[in-house]
Amino acid sequence: MWEDVVVTAAPCNCKLGTITVLLGAHNVEIGELGRQEVWVHHRILHPEFNDETDEKDLMLLQAWN
Structure with a gap:
């Protein structure tokens, strides 16, 4: 089991810049107890993946340790 990997949709692949993963959030509009923002190291x-169809x-995101 990889504890530092998240599965997401492939269109989330930003061509430029860095991305983060927001963990433990049910509502991104408010700060919730236990919410964590983690920088992505590897995509x-x-x-x-076919971006037309x-x-x-699928895309895997690996967090910085």
Whole structure:
């Protein structure tokens, strides 16, 4: 089990800049107890992702330790 990896949708892959993952949030508009923002170190886009059909719409995000 990888404790530093999150699965998300492939269109979340920002071509430029860095991204973060917001953990433990049910409402992003308010600060909640236990909420964490984690910087993403590595992005792994599914090698067969098709942005026209959204087939294989998966991406792994690995957090900085």
